[in-house]
Amino acid sequence: MFQPKKPSSMNSHDRSMCVQGDSGLVLTTDPKPRLRWTVELHERFVDAVTQLGGPDKATPKTIMRVMGVKGLTLYHLKSHLQKFRLGKQPHKELNDHSMKDDLQRNVASSSGMMARSMNEMQMEVQRRLHEQLEVQRHLQLRIEAQGKYMQSILEKACQTLAGENMAAGGYKGMGNHGVPDIGTMKDFGPLSFPPFQDLNIYGSDHLDLQHNMDRPLLDSFISNNDNTCLGKKRTSPYSGSGKSPLIWSDELRLQDLGTAPSCLGPQDDSFKTDQIQLTPPNTELDSISEIYDAKPVHSSDGIGEKKFDVSPKLERPSPRRAPLQAERMNPMINRGSVAQGRNSPFR
Amino acid sequence: MAMAIDDAFEVDFSCYSTSTTTTDDDPACTWNDWGSPVVDWGSLSSERDEFQDLIESMMDDGTGFELPRVDNETSNSVFVSIDTAVADDETKGEDFKGLRLVHLLMAAAEALTGATKSRELARVILVRLKELVSPSDGTNMERLAAYFTEALQGLLEGYRGGHSKYLVANGSHHHRDKHHQSDMLAAFQLLQDMSPYVKFGHFTANQAILEAVTHDRRIHIVDYDIMEGIQWASLMEALVSRKEGPPTPHLRITALSRGNNGCQSIGSIQETGRRLVAFAASIGQPFSFHQCRLDSDETFRPSAVKLVRGEALVINCMLHSPHFSHRPPGSVASFLSGAKTLNPRLVTLVEEETGPIGDGDFMGRFMDSLHHYSAMFDSLEAGFPMQCRARTLVERVILGPRIAGSVTQIYRTRNEDESGPWWEWLKSVGYKTVNISFGNHCQAKLLLGLFNDGYRVEELANNRLVLGWKSRRLLSASIWTSPPPSDSGL
Numbered sequence: 133m134f135q136p137k138k139p140s141s142m143n144s145h146d147r148s149m150c151v152q153g154d155s156g157l158v159l160t161t162d163p164k165p166r167l168r169w170t171v172e173l174h175e176r177f178v179d180a181v182t183q184l185g186g187p188d189k190a191t192p193k194t195i196m197r198v199m200g201v202k203g204l205t206l207y208h209l210k211s212h213l214q215k216f217r218l219g220k221q222p223h224k225e226l227n228d229h230s231m232k233d234d235l236q237r238n239v240a241s242s243s244g245m246m247a248r249s250m251n252e253m254q255m256e257v258q259r260r261l262h263e264q265l266e267v268q269r270h271l272q273l274r275i276e277a278q279g280k281y282m283q284s285i286l287e288k289a290c291q292t293l294a295g296e297n298m299a300a301g302g303y304k305g306m307g308n309h310g311v312p313d314i315g316t317m318k319d320f321g322p323l324s325f326p327p328f329q330d331l332n333i334y335g336s337d338h339l340d341l342q343h344n345m346d347r348p349l350l351d352s353f354i355s356n357n358d359n360t361c362l363g364k365k366r367t368s369p370y371s372g373s374g375k376s377p378l379i380w381s382d383e384l385r386l387q388d389l390g391t392a393p394s395c396l397g398p399q400d401d402s403f404k405t406d407q408i409q410l411t412p413p414n415t416e417l418d419s420i421s422e423i424y425d426a427k428p429v430h431s432s433d434g435i436g437e438k439k440f441d442v443s444p445k446l447e448r449p450s451p452r453r454a455p456l457q458a459e460r461m462n463p464m465i466n467r468g469s470v471a472q473g474r475n476s477p478f479r
Numbered sequence: 480m481a482m483a484i485d486d487a488f489e490v491d492f493s494c495y496s497t498s499t500t501t502t503d504d505d506p507a508c509t510w511n512d513w514g515s516p517v518v519d520w521g522s523l524s525s526e527r528d529e530f531q532d533l534i535e536s537m538m539d540d541g542t543g544f545e546l547p548r549v550d551n552e553t554s555n556s557v558f559v560s561i562d563t564a565v566a567d568d569e570t571k572g573e574d575f576k577g578l579r580l581v582h583l584l585m586a587a588a589e590a591l592t593g594a595t596k597s598r599e600l601a602r603v604i605l606v607r608l609k610e611l612v613s614p615s616d617g618t619n620m621e622r623l624a625a626y627f628t629e630a631l632q633g634l635l636e637g638y639r640g641g642h643s644k645y646l647v648a649n650g651s652h653h654h655r656d657k658h659h660q661s662d663m664l665a666a667f668q669l670l671q672d673m674s675p676y677v678k679f680g681h682f683t684a685n686q687a688i689l690e691a692v693t694h695d696r697r698i699h700i701v702d703y704d705i706m707e708g709i710q711w712a713s714l715m716e717a718l719v720s721r722k723e724g725p726p727t728p729h730l731r732i733t734a735l736s737r738g739n740n741g742c743q744s745i746g747s748i749q750e751t752g753r754r755l756v757a758f759a760a761s762i763g764q765p766f767s768f769h770q771c772r773l774d775s776d777e778t779f780r781p782s783a784v785k786l787v788r789g790e791a792l793v794i795n796c797m798l799h800s801p802h803f804s805h806r807p808p809g810s811v812a813s814f815l816s817g818a819k820t821l822n823p824r825l826v827t828l829v830e831e832e833t834g835p836i837g838d839g840d841f842m843g844r845f846m847d848s849l850h851h852y853s854a855m856f857d858s859l860e861a862g863f864p865m866q867c868r869a870r871t872l873v874e875r876v877i878l879g880p881r882i883a884g885s886v887t888q889i890y891r892t893r894n895e896d897e898s899g900p901w902w903e904w905l906k907s908v909g910y911k912t913v914n915i916s917f918g919n920h921c922q923a924k925l926l927l928g929l930f931n932d933g934y935r936v937e938e939l940a941n942n943r944l945v946l947g948w949k950s951r952r953l954l955s956a957s958i959w960t961s962p963p964p965s966d967s968g969l
Contacts, residue, residue, distance in 0.1 A: 281758050
């Protein structure tokens with residue numbers, strides 16, 4: 133834990149003397165006066181930081197304001213805050229090191245360097261590395277299993293809802309798809325989890341990562357949202373992979389479940405377009421919906437092949453066959469970028 | 480809105496108008512305990528004008544909040560009409576907006592529970608807060624404040640004692656329409672995808688279970704709150720593919736069900752059971768599923784659980800679900816102490832990690848809760864800055880109810896001394912710790928690595944892993960055992 137510097141002892145043996153100014157700050161009398169972080173001052177500092185939500189959220193400027201201590205400058209606070217942050221997170225440094233270093237350090241310290249031979253230590257490190265690889269492999273399998281299970285839940289939920297709606301006669305224009313197409317539902321996942329690929333390969337690869345899922349709508353949103361934002365290393369590794377398309381379409385899909393009367397296959401990107409503004413009913417339509425015109429579900433027709441005629445206000449009619457096609461993406465992309473522009477000042 | 484303003488006439492601020500006392504003596508001015516607001520209390524001269532300025536600066540956000548001018552006779556009132564636009568540009572910064580919201584929340588919480596309670600004051604402050612924030616737009620801090628405002632509102636209304644939208648006698652959550660089950664599913668799926676919170680708890684527990692039952696042929700898990708059973712899918716997969724010990728042991732799960740509440744009703748538990756059976760069949764895992772019904776007071780009777788000789792008993796306790804806080808008090812304690820009499824091989828406990836309790840007072844824990852959920856909101860945003868609608872759904876369906884539950888819980892237990900974490904309680908009643916293995920810790924680190932950089936895992940005790948976001952610890956997974964006493968005579 134970060135320890136504040138102890139208050140000066142006013143000892144005449146000290147080379148520098150400390151004086152307490154009018155503001156209550158303790159400064160040294162060196163040729164270049166430096167601030168002493170007394171216990172009280174530090175406590176006020178910690179107080180202020182806590183109020184502001186922790187060392188990660190507080191800034192020197194806001195701390196200065198909250199502390200309200202005369203004579204305290206941003207410079208003082210900047211360096212103190214930095215030390216405080218480092219002091220608070222000793223573990224972070226360890227996390228940053230590679231696994232191997234970690235292991236070697238752990239093994240070295242636990243086995244006692246003098247007592248064991250280099251060979252033994254190396255074997256131990258090898259063993260642990262091997263174990264880690266095993267863990268990696270298992271983790272992937274387990275995540276997939278969980279994804280598969282989640283999917284079965286979603287399928288059943290969708291079925292139930294569609295069944296209920298059938299009974300209620302709540303929708304039309306479904307053609308011969310009275311029940312949601314389970315086959316396409318399966319396309320949802322198992323959450324194709326690319327944990328060990330380089331998650332920075334966002335831009336070019338997201339199409340590849342989709343394999344059986346067609347999510348042109350999603351692509352357009354994601355690809356045209358600021359790539360630099362998503363592509364920042366590790367900021368959102370998840371969305372850098374094929375995952376976020378899944379998430380977004382999940383949201384659309386699952387919000388379908390909550391409100392819209394039908395569940396449809398993923399090829400219906402134009403349909404999903406409409407869905408955006410339909411769901412959820414209690415939230416205000418956001419700017420996206422201004423772009424994609426409000427269009428009720430029911431007016432879709434020609435479901436037989438899982439295709440739709442897009443609302444007349446959208447400039448492009450949907451082509452006969454659904455899947456991922458560049459031409460279809462284009463209007464979306466344009467809209468996507470506009471949407472992004474509208475949405476961007478989000479904080 | 481006008482109604483609320485009228486209430487202001489009745490507000491009595493006499494407690495705040497005493498002058499020249501130091502903040503230590505004044506029982507009302509306990510604000511200094513958790514840091515001064517914008518003005519340094521210590522130097523406040525307590526003259527009426529300065530106090531007005533303080534309140535004005537807290538209430539004002541530049542849009543001009545007008546209250547009717549109060550008669551001078553009620554000299555204790557400090558509400559005056561406030562002009563628009565404080566000129567200081569600095570204060571318009573987001574940080575200060577956030578800070579102002581925090582102070583308003585603190586003031587409302589203090590008004591509800593502090594030494595000098597004033598429900599009227601709390602109500603006025605909450606009205607003001609509701610004007611400033613909304614759960615569906617604004618910054619993280621603003622949305623967070625919206626949920627905390629609702630939670631405090633719930634306390635305020637529940638306080639009346641009668642039926643309220645928020646708190647019903649049996650603790651079930653009625654406010655808003657019950658979330659569509661599909662909304663819940665969607666939000667849960669999203670939460671799982673956007674953050675490691677769910678998987679961390681499940682996988683850490685599962686790994687510990689796997690290690691504890693390596694050589695067993697029969698495993699019996701008693702699950703306190705099975706929800707959709709998602710945790711067990713990955714455990715089954717691991718059991719089916721395990722290399723050591725007897726291959727593919729038989730797995731039996733007993734889920735606790737409650738009579739009334741929707742999510743844990745008998746019907747929904749049965750549905751979960753069916754799903755698990757189907758899943759197990761699909762991967763070739765020998766499996767059977769049972770229910771154990773709890774009464775409305777949720778006292779756990781160990782005898783109600785069927786045990787089979789030779790099986791390894793595991794107790795699984797996930798305490799961080801959205802509806803968790805609506806359990807009758809004593810439910811968890813009854814379960815865990817009852818479970819101890821069964822001498823389980825392993826107990827896995829996952830719960831929210833709170834900050835240092837301090838003297839356990841309401842305000843301290845309220846602030847802690849605020850920081851807790853602030854970190855969660857931040858973590859979701861950091862991972863998914865663009866998917867705001869997805870995040871809003873998760874916030875509304877999962878985090879919002881948790882916030883309300885947390886605040887209610889803190890309020891309910893505010894005068895009790897023992898409100899520490901469950902793992903401390905387990906230790907105190909005699910459970911023994913079980914070490915977290917290297918592989919388990921490794922798995923957690925790998926899992927977090929799949930998400931955002933800001934997550935980290937710490938091993939805070941030899942049997943406890945804690946997931947945190949930046950410098951805030953959020954979720955604790957701990958492993959225990961309660962072996963039979965060695966001199967048991969049969």
